[in-house]
Amino acid sequence: MFRRNIIASGIALMLGAPLSALAADNAEILQIRNEIESMKQSYEARIKALEQRLQRAESVAAKADIHSTQAEPAAEQATASKVPTVGNAFNPAISLILSGTYTNLSQDPADYRITDFIPGGEIEPGSRGFSLAESELIVSANIDPNFYGYLTLALSPENTLGVEEAAIQTTTLGHGLTAKAGRFYSGIGYLNEQHPHSWDFVDAPLAYKAFLGRQYGNDGMQLKWIAPTDTFLEFGAEAGRGSNFPGSERNKNGVGSYALFAHLGDDVGTDHSWRAGISYLHNTAKERTYDDLDNAGNMVSNTLDGNSKLWLADFVWKWAPNGNPAYRNFKLQGEYFRHQESGDLTFDTANLASIDRYSATQSGWYLQGVYQFMPHWRVGLRADRLDSGTVDYGVSNSVNLSGSAYNPSRNSLMVDYSSSEYSRVRLQLAQDKSREGVTDNQVFLQYIMSLGAHGAHKF
């Protein structure tokens, strides 16, 4: 109020000055000038004082700002302490994989077989036309300070529910040791542990279909040890029920199958990384039943009692410029299988039921390369080869069953587009010569999407 009066009178004085100058003498003018001068000085002093006050306030505010960033950890803890009041704070991580395919096959998938290889598991290329692929529901969490648990449910297009994996594992055994128990995909080979949604092709390699019935899972236990070296070196052993192909359900105590594996891996410079391994899987089959065509072309049901010994060698090599796969990267992977199976084979269990010795030594491999040439886009090429090797059905059974020394093969080409790390659309063309004398031209169109918790992928 007071200031406003001074300003007002000052303005009045300045305005009035020229008018009064006509009447007033020099002394008066001088006096007015002096007054204005003194007012000016007092205002400058006031402004200066105000400026100083502002500066002080600013520096205090800046200090408070630094203080506030320093006080942040405490604030963080305060919010963290609120979390337990929420009832679902301990809910496990949930992710859902949605997948569907359109399949075009030039041959009837009902007749699918891999010539000269005893079938088992899921080997068919899927049904023709539109179909839902397996949807996967993955639930996982730390159980307590020492255990981690996870469940992978597979919902099939036929509306059945399957437990793909349900396992617990230790997290803090130390010394590089991890123990796992439950149902899980075996650590043998490279691709075996990976879920279908992270495969680079729509279907499994032929060798996986022929020797493992697509993928080998087991109910059992696993012990893994990572060596205390700067290079990655891992050893693993598994013991399990062995009810899946090439094993079979047995009404027996003890161990039905066991596996051993070793992996070695490292980086070469910043651009390259690799992993290689060897594995061995042993299974015992008891009355393992399968359907096959006999020499006359009739569908018969046979059973096998015997031992299966499978050796695998696997490697994967990845390249990315500067180790940054975001823009361009290349992945080369291959696996070699050698399978020995021997035992007693019962031919045509429903009618003839003739029993004789069976022994076979067979092998196969696949090699695939996948190149991401620009963000979002990848192309891949895969070669599958199987060697039917030597198959001996024994004297009495070779009348009805005989090997034809045919070597099944398949070539696949794929291109896929991922709009983000959570979604992928894929086109795959394949020429499948699994059946002797028959070429199946296959076209697959597939989507794979993942929802929910961020899943970390294995190497």
Add this chain to the structure above:
Amino acid sequence: MLKQMLKISLLSVLAAISFPALAGLNIVACEPEWGALATELGGDRVKVYNATTAQQDPHHIQARPILLARVRNTDLLVCTGAELEAGWLPILLRQSSNGNIQPGKPGYFEAATYVQKLEIPARLDRAEGDVHAAGNPHIHTDPRNIALVADALAKRLAQLDPASASYYQLRHRAFTGKWQTAIQRWEKQAIPLKGMPVVVQHKAFPYLSRWLGLQEIAVLEPRPGVEPSSGHLGEVLAQISRQPVKMVLRAAYQDGRPSEWLAEKAKIQAVALPFTVGGSEQAQDLFSLFDDTLQKLQAAAK
């Protein structure tokens, strides 16, 4: 013959395997800035392995076998946290079976918990792109955050290696002194940059922008982590013709093409900031990282 071959191959495998150092603390840093900080504080009592380089996108590396081996043998894991490493670290933690470095244990250090985070999303939806629930994880682009993390990390080193506690304390004090002086120097240098409008390629620099008072007008990625599309680039170009900017910023690990395209069309500067230690020839440690960052900003602002 076979025996001999086996022997040779076994020997060559053994020769290829190297064993970790035994002395001091073995540290695995998820990003090079934390590796550099650990070296500043730990000196020769620590052995640091960086899981990523400045040329790699820390969101998207793979859980390579060598990382598993390193994490298995480490005493301390120094990471950013705030879900930056969500795509690869959980699998390393779980498979390494190293009880010392599991979350909650002293051997697990998350830098982002010690600073105030920006851009905490109000809505968690993947339709928004690669959003982080805890906020933007690129906290190290503000040196004041590094000072806060240094305080916490020095304490952690002393906790894990009490025999060298006074050594770490001494180094921490020396580092803090030098760092505060450097911050003052950088802030003085950056006065002309205050309020400068810029475009960024990825939301990698909110902390840097807040510190220096840069104004981020637009982002080249339509959503965080989604590669810039030509349509979106066109929109940004139209936007900056109305709202002129000085430069477009990106991190060293990012593809330069979107930035270069915009720079050429809009006649502005495209600046690849080192982002972290090793991101440019000059950025060899934390000090030179910010020296170089400011120098590059100043050069482009002229």
